[in-house]
Amino acid sequence: MAPTAPANTRPIVISGPSGSGKSTMLNRLFKEYPGKFGFSVSHTTRAPRAGEENGREYHFVTKEEFLDLVDKKGFVEHAKFGSNHYGTSIKAIEDITKKGQGVKQVANHPTFPRPRFLFLSPPSKEILEQRLRGRGTDREEAILERLKQAEAEMDFAKTPESPHEKIIVNDDLDKAYQEVKDFIVGADS
């Protein structure tokens, strides 16, 4: 039987509604552990926000380019959210395997380990709404779409079909960050 990969080389998938704080957590984690993590850059057809750079936060593409890649089976997963498409390309995952020894080990492991799934939840729909408005990056229509989608995602996260091992509620930022860190870095920290 093939040995299992060390826990610290397993891929981690963090999901959660728009505005739940995924970027906030990851930015903090990447600052605290420079070079430790690879980050797969997703594709999106939405417009870049101020300060976002093509190829860093996302690969910003046109709808035509996106759908072309869908046809070519270039995505591991993709979804339409509101009027925009989002997806993780096979290439994005291959790219992270080129950076960092830990990630390389994941890619070369005979039984590529199943990712560990973490769901980041806002404390409530009301607070999520405040944070989305406070961020000041989305039009009213987009905020309403995001809130509606958030409800569905939060309901799904609580069902047995959901792959999430853990749900962390992002209420107090420092407390939630510590929980995220414990889940991701664990005994390695």
Ligand SMILES: Nc1ncnc2c1ncn2[C@@H]1O[C@H](COP(=O)(O)OP(=O)(O)OP(=O)(O)O)[C@@H](O)[C@H]1O
């Ligand atoms: N614990 C917290 N307390 C207060 N504000 C927070 C907290 N966590 C995040 N925020 C703020 O909430 C807003 C949304 O967070 P963030 O952009 O990280 O969410 P996201 O999940 O990455 O969203 P998206 O999926 O749309 O990229 C930001 O303005 C962020 O500063």
